[in-house]
Amino acid sequence: MAVTAQRKLDARALRADFPIFEQKIHGKPLSYLDSANSSQKPRQVIDAMSEFYETSYANVHRAVHVLGERATAGLEGARDKVAAFLNARESREIIFVRNATEGLNLVAYSWGLNNLGPGDAVVVTELEHHSVFVPFQYIARRQGAEFVMLPLDENDEVDYSSLDEIARTHNVKIVAANLVSNSLGTIADIAPLVRWAHEQGAIFVCDAAQAAPHLRVDVQALDVDFLAVSGHKMCAPSGIGVLWGRAALLEKMEPFLLGGHMISSVRYEKTTWGELPHKFEAGTSPIVEAYGLGAAVDYLEVAGLDLIEAHEHELAAYALTRLAEVPGITLYGPPADRRAGVVSFNLDDIHPHDVAQLLDQEGVAIRAGHHCCQPLMNHLGVPATNRASFYLYTIPEEIDQLVDGLAAVRKVFA
Amino acid sequence: VNEFEQMYREVILDHYKNPRGHGVLDDADAEADGQNPLCGDEVSIYVAFGDDGETIDEVKFSGRGCAISQAATSMLTEMVAGRTATEVATLDKEELLEEIGIPLTPVRLKCALLGLTTLKVALHKAKGTPLPDGLAGFDELELT
Numbered sequence: 010m011a012v013t014a015q016r017k018l019d020a021r022a023l024r025a026d027f028p029i030f031e032q033k034i035h036g037k038p039l040s041y042l043d044s045a046n047s048s049q050k051p052r053q054v055i056d057a058m059s060e061f062y063e064t065s066y067a068n069v070h071r072a073v074h075v076l077g078e079r080a081t082a083g084l085e086g087a088r089d090k091v092a093a094f095l096n097a098r099e100s101r102e103i104i105f106v107r108n109a110t111e112g113l114n115l116v117a118y119s120w121g122l123n124n125l126g127p128g129d130a131v132v133v134t135e136l137e138h139h140s141v142f143v144p145f146q147y148i149a150r151r152q153g154a155e156f157v158m159l160p161l162d163e164n165d166e167v168d169y170s171s172l173d174e175i176a177r178t179h180n181v182k183i184v185a186a187n188l189v190s191n192s193l194g195t196i197a198d199i200a201p202l203v204r205w206a207h208e209q210g211a212i213f214v215c216d217a218a219q220a221a222p223h224l225r226v227d228v229q230a231l232d233v234d235f236l237a238v239s240g241h242k243m244c245a246p247s248g249i250g251v252l253w254g255r256a257a258l259l260e261k262m263e264p265f266l267l268g269g270h271m272i273s274s275v276r277y278e279k280t281t282w283g284e285l286p287h288k289f290e291a292g293t294s295p296i297v298e299a300y301g302l303g304a305a306v307d308y309l310e311v312a313g314l315d316l317i318e319a320h321e322h323e324l325a326a327y328a329l330t331r332l333a334e335v336p337g338i339t340l341y342g343p344p345a346d347r348r349a350g351v352v353s354f355n356l357d358d359i360h361p362h363d364v365a366q367l368l369d370q371e372g373v374a375i376r377a378g379h380h381c382c383q384p385l386m387n388h389l390g391v392p393a394t395n396r397a398s399f400y401l402y403t404i405p406e407e408i409d410q411l412v413d414g415l416a417a418v419r420k421v422f423a
Numbered sequence: 424v425n426e427f428e429q430m431y432r433e434v435i436l437d438h439y440k441n442p443r444g445h446g447v448l449d450d451a452d453a454e455a456d457g458q459n460p461l462c463g464d465e466v467s468i469y470v471a472f473g474d475d476g477e478t479i480d481e482v483k484f485s486g487r488g489c490a491i492s493q494a495a496t497s498m499l500t501e502m503v504a505g506r507t508a509t510e511v512a513t514l515d516k517e518e519l520l521e522e523i524g525i526p527l528t529p530v531r532l533k534c535a536l537l538g539l540t541t542l543k544v545a546l547h548k549a550k551g552t553p554l555p556d557g558l559a560g561f562d563e564l565e566l567t
Binding site: 359360361362363366367377378379383386392393421422 | 431436461462463464465487488489490491531534
């Protein structure tokens with residue numbers, strides 16, 4: 010591996026691990042500034058998965074043959090790695106799901122259906138991704154509970170000033186919020202909100218999809234009750250994500266998906282549920298994807314989460330400085346030291362779709378749209394933004410390419 | 424010719440910057456709102472029929488969106504004036520795409536066809552003409 014422990018991340022060396030950069034796009038070097046949408050994959054992860062398919066693949070947990078044993082060891086080894094990565098107390102608290110969205114739905118349904126009712130309230134913030142906003146809005150409405158949104162203030166920060174009022178007037182059962190905003194890159198200080206939730210006797214559900222790839226996520230230090238992660242944003246394949254939950258809560262919950270593997274016994278009269286984590290993993294797991302997630306966790310640990318975070322702050326600062334030089338630009342979000350590697354912006358009144366498509370011609374890949382955050386877009390008063398996002402393989406030249414591309418876009422729309 | 428300009432050739436930028444038929448018809452005979460949930464583009468279409476109640480006299484549109492969606496809708500207002508509701512309900516999308524005249528990826532195709540789809544929905548609501556097949560791939564379209 011080209012990575013060694015050092016004080017500063019060597020993004021250029023890491024970049025060589027990612028085969029995707031070995032090509033040109035429209036004859037230009039690839040400037041991949043869409044990692045918050047999904048990250049690229051290092052050779053180490055791709056190779057680990059290929060090798061697993063070539064040497065160790067079979068179904069897990071039920072085969073008695075040697076391949077079944079190897080595959081099970083591969084899957085459960087990945088679970089142990091993820092448990093250590095998130096500092097979970099036990100590996101059985103790690104539930105493999107497709108992505109953070111599925112993990113959040115699992116909590117909304119499995120916990121919500123049995124614990125929410127009329128007179129209760131679910132609290133989210135205006136900065137949430139639809140993966141938090143929609144399932145909790147739905148489950149609240151479905152259970153006759155109230156759905157309360159903490160608004161953003163004029164600086165686009167979550168306004169906590171209504172918490173006392175909410176506490177007085179509502180029986181809060183669930184508080185759900187992100188740790189890092191996928192749209193603005195804001196790194197939230199959720200500690201006060203977690204404390205407040207627990208004072209209300211509520212559970213706190215943390216969306217860490219945008220946090221886990223970029224900074225150290227410690228479920229015990231955060232003191233949250235559930236936390237969801239998507240593998241594809243952190244160098245792992247698509248189709249694998251993690252829901253972490255406190256064992257005591259998970260044990261008391263009904264299953265989310267039902268079927269094979271998640272049972273203890275099935276009789277005509279009654280079916281009983283399996284133990285954790287199997288109760289929540291119906292059907293054949295994404296075995297190789299989970300194994301790939303384990304390899305990705307290894308990769309990130311070697312690179313160093315603290316170094317990745319520092320690298321992204323540096324890139325965010327560089328991008329904010331360079332983009333501020335672009336005439337007609339509007340930048341959204343907090344200062345660089347409080348944001349992960351995400352910069353959202355608009356260019357004059359040119360629709361982000363047009364900006365992104367023209368940038369693509371320059372080899373620059375960014376996201377354009379509402380970023381699954383329509384409540385935030387409404388707050389900002391725009392239909393959409395452009396979003397450039399960075400990761401451990403991002404180099405400043407890619408940001409330069411973006412800035413040059415924006416000048417070309419302005420020329421077309423001049 | 425530089426690739427940028429090929430993609431957003433003059434006619435598109437011209438329609439985007441000077442949209443034809445932009446505005447609202449207060450007492451429209453047919454209207455509908457369309458949205459592209461992928462990118463948040465929005466178009467509202469207003470139709471006024473002529474004295475025969477069948478021939479389209481005027482189409483106006485309002486909304487916000489990318490250059491492709493707004494320019495395509497602008498072109499559409501010119502294209503359909505003078506045609507009957509039945510003719511427009513079965514208007515082949517290729518006719519509009521030819522007018523746009525640039526290659527479109529599947530994502531941008533939805534932008535380009537937002538106005539046409541919304542217009543067909545408006546005609547459907549007012550005249551019972553057929554809805555476009557699969558609503559041109561929209562995940563949801565406000566039929567209110």
